Amino acid sequence: xxxxxxxxxxxxxxxxxxxxxxxxxxHGLVETQDPExxxxxxxxxxxxxxxxxxxxxxxxxxxxxWKAGHAGRxxxxxxxxxxxxKEYLEDRFPFVDLVVGAKSIEDFGLMAQRLLxxxxxxxxxxxxxxxxxxxxxxxxxxxxxxxxxxxYCIVPYVRGREIYHSLDQILGETADRVREGAREITxxxxxVNSYRHGQYRFADLLQAVAQVEGVxxxxxxxxxxxxxxxxxxxxxATVPEVCESLHLPVQSGSNTMLKAMARxxxxxxxxxxxxxxxxxxxxxxxxxxxxxxxxxxxxxxFRRTLSMVEELQFDWGFIFKYSTREGTPAANLECLxxxxxxxxxxxxxxxxxxxxxxxxxALLGTMxxxxxxxxxxxxxxxxxxxxxxxxxxxxxxxxxxxxNAQRATLQGESDDGNFTFQxxxxxxxxxxxxxx
Ligand code: 5AD
Ligand code: SF4
Numbered sequence: 083x084x085x086x087x088x089x090x091x092x093x094x095x096x097x098x099x100x101x102x103x104x105x106x107x108x109h110g111l112v113e114t115q116d117p118e119x120x121x122x123x124x125x126x127x128x129x130x131x132x133x134x135x136x137x138x139x140x141x142x143x144x145x146x147x148w149k150a151g152h153a154g155r156x157x158x159x160x161x162x163x164x165x166x167x168k169e170y171l172e173d174r175f176p177f178v179d180l181v182v183g184a185k186s187i188e189d190f191g192l193m194a195q196r197l198l199x200x201x202x203x204x205x206x207x208x209x210x211x212x213x214x215x216x217x218x219x220x221x222x223x224x225x226x227x228x229x230x231x232x233x234y235c236i237v238p239y240v241r242g243r244e245i246y247h248s249l250d251q252i253l254g255e256t257a258d259r260v261r262e263g264a265r266e267i268t269x270x271x272x273x274v275n276s277y278r279h280g281q282y283r284f285a286d287l288l289q290a291v292a293q294v295e296g297v298x299x300x301x302x303x304x305x306x307x308x309x310x311x312x313x314x315x316x317x318x319a320t321v322p323e324v325c326e327s328l329h330l331p332v333q334s335g336s337n338t339m340l341k342a343m344a345r346x347x348x349x350x351x352x353x354x355x356x357x358x359x360x361x362x363x364x365x366x367x368x369x370x371x372x373x374x375x376x377x378x379x380x381x382x383x384f385r386r387t388l389s390m391v392e393e394l395q396f397d398w399g400f401i402f403k404y405s406t407r408e409g410t411p412a413a414n415l416e417c418l419x420x421x422x423x424x425x426x427x428x429x430x431x432x433x434x435x436x437x438x439x440x441x442x443x444a445l446l447g448t449m450x451x452x453x454x455x456x457x458x459x460x461x462x463x464x465x466x467x468x469x470x471x472x473x474x475x476x477x478x479x480x481x482x483x484x485x486n487a488q489r490a491t492l493q494g495e496s497d498d499g500n501f502t503f504q505x506x507x508x509x510x511x512x513x514x515x516x517x518x
Contacts, residue, residue, distance in 0.1 A: 085111045086120035090138050091128025093303055095161055097221035097270050098187045099126045102160065105191040109198050117148060122156045122197075127163035129236055131405035135163045139174075146177050156197060158182065160190070165240040184241050188226075218455045218476045219299075220264035222255050223247070224287065228272035230306070232333075233344050234376060236407040237272055244272075246279045249287060253294055260296035265477050266453055266461075267297055273306040275314055285313035292323035298479070299453060299463065300324045304331055304371075307347045310355055319362040326363045327465035330356070331371035335390030336383035339376055344411075349390060356394055367397040367441075367464040374430050375404040375423030377415035384426050391433050397441045397464075398490070399434045403427045442466070442487040449497060452482045459491075467491040 085106050089099040102124060103113055114120050123145060127138035142159060149155045156179040159171060165183030172181060180197050182190055227242040228235075247255070256267050269291065271277060277284040284302075292300050300323045305314075307330060318324045330352075334340050337348050356368055372387060391399070403423045406413050445466070452460040454474040461467055462482075469491055470482055482494035 083111050083122070084114040084120045085122040085124060086114050086117045087124045087126065088141065089126045090134055090141075090163075091126070091130060091161065093221060093268070094223065094270055094272065095126050095128060097223050098161065098184075099124070100221065101187065101223070102126070102190050102194070105194050108191075109194060118151075121152070121154060122158060123148060124158045124160060127159060127161035129161075129163040129166045129240060129407070131402065132407070133405065135167075138163050142171070142175050142178065146175070149177050156180070158197070160184070160187065162236070162240040166236065218264060218453065219266040219268065219461070220259035220262070221268050221270050222252060222259060222291075223270045224252050224274065224277055225271040229276065230273060230346070231344060231411070233342065233411040234373060234404060234407065236410055239409055241272065244276065246277055248279050249282050249290060252287065253290060256291050256294045256297060260294065263477065265296070266299035266301065267291055267294075269300065269302040271302075272304070273309065274302045275305040275309040275311075283311075283313070284309065285311065285317045288314065288317045288324055289321055292321045297323055301327065301465070303329050305329075307332075307345075307352050307355055310359070315359055315362055318359075318366075325463045325465065326366040327369075327463070328359065328366055329369045329371075332390070333371060333373050334376065334379075334383070335387035336379070337386075339379055339383050339387075342378060342412075343373075343376060349386070353390070353394060365464065367466070368394065369465075370394075370396050370399045372399060372401045372430060372434075373404050374401060374426040375418050377404070377412055377417055379404075379418060379426075384430075388430065388433055391430070391437065395437055395441065396434065398438045401427055401430045401434060438490075439488075442490075442492065444487075445484045445492065446487045448484050450482050450484060450494065452480045452494070454478045454480055462492075469493050471495045 087099045087103055089095050106122065107113070111122065117123055125138060125142055128134040145157050149157055157177060158180045159178050160182040162184045164171060164181050165185055168181050168183055171178060180193060182193055225244055225246045227244045228238045229244045231238055259267060269287065275284040277287055288300060291297060318326070332352055333343055333345055335349050340348060360366055374384065374387065406417060450462040450468065452462055452468050452470060454460040454476055456476060457473045458470050459467070460470065460480065467490065468482055470480055474480055480496045483497045484492050484494045486493035
């Protein structure tokens with residue numbers, strides 16, 4: 083019996099899909115990339131913006147035919163949109179066999195068991211069973227939910243308040259992923275660096291995960307500026323396994339907007355934090371999320387966002403058009419005209435892309451340490467994607483000279499010679515220094 087998973091949305095959803103997949107595998111199911119072969123089709127939905135939800139719903143609509151194609155086929159809908167619209171989904175798509183909201187992902191094992199009408203005892207529900215054949219770069223969810231209430235954001239409503247896995251659970255999960263072939267671990271949480279469990283904070287966790295036998299790289303997404311403490315920065319700068327890349331959502335460059343969004347920091351605080359971190363790790367890449375067209379955003383507010391992008395020279399970024407989410411505080415505010423939002427989105431994208439290209443171009447000719455994920459594809463420590471000429475083993479570290487930096491995925495060729503974490507940083511430190 084085979085299952086097929088379609089995932090919408092963020093990396094947290096990807097990790098949840100993997101986790102649900104492991105539960106199904108524990109029941110003897112095999113994953114397939116072809117929906118036609120599958121008996122169970124799982125749609126993991128996103129609701130962070132209306133567009134994401136619309137796409138998931140039209141996909142679910144199409145599954146009626148898929149289900150009718152073979153007797154016994156089952157459709158499972160999970161994730162954030164499922165949490166938000168459970169009753170509506172059940173009404174509109176009565177052929178769906180199981181709806182599992184984002185808050186109930188951890189109970190998925192039991193639900194899957196019921197769906198499959200099999201019984202096993204002593205099931206460990208905290209994490210799904212390990213399986214073989216996972217990727218070189220694996221995710222480990224360290225916490226769920228969010229205690230913030232950014233005024234545009236639906237996440238706290240659909241995922242609930244923060245709950246944390248214990249350090250032991252996280253280390254166990256990390257070891258499982260390593261046994262399955264992972265070399266790089268990305269720690270996941272909605273505000274990942276607000277992690278706390280017993281006496282442990284996020285900085286302790288970074289260090290502990292890095293020390294798990296077989297872990298060669300550690301990353302994390304998405305941190306919140308408020309919890310980017312000196313201890314976290316110190317661990318990033320000194321623990322060799324922790325990669326020098328940072329995805330730190332800023333959302334806006336205007337203090338008025340940051341306040342209206344309830345982000346809990348000012349532009350100046352954000353800028354100074356990035357300055358401090360670049361001081362500690364000059365080669366660090368910084369990417370961000372920006373929302374344009376939040377209600378009340380004036381031309382002046384928007385210009386501040388553009389000027390901040392110029393000032394901070396992000397390596398890349400994701401620009402989102404504000405999308406009203408019912409039930410959030412901002413949903414009561416008057417929206418800007420859609421054309422204005424579109425225009426700002428376009429201008430901001432152009433700026434981000436121009437800077438990103440300049441940053442990538444500076445990598446031309448540099449030597450990078452690439453961890454191979456698939457035969458000729460991998461990523462640098464700084465999280466650039468690279469196509470390497472030739473064929474390599476997943477999990478291999480390849481010393482790569484960058485030969486083309488025009489596209490978001492760089493191209494490079496392997497270059498013989500040993501390298502260590504220290505000399506990688508030194509080799510590129512000269513260049514990073516020269517750039518800034
Ligand atoms: N509208 C537009 N973008 C949003 N994001 C979250 N909620 C909304 C919304 N209502 C963006 C934020 C966040 C990213 C994951 O999605 O930039 O960092
Ligand atoms: Fe949403 Fe804000 Fe929580 Fe991020 S920190 S998930 S944007 S409420």
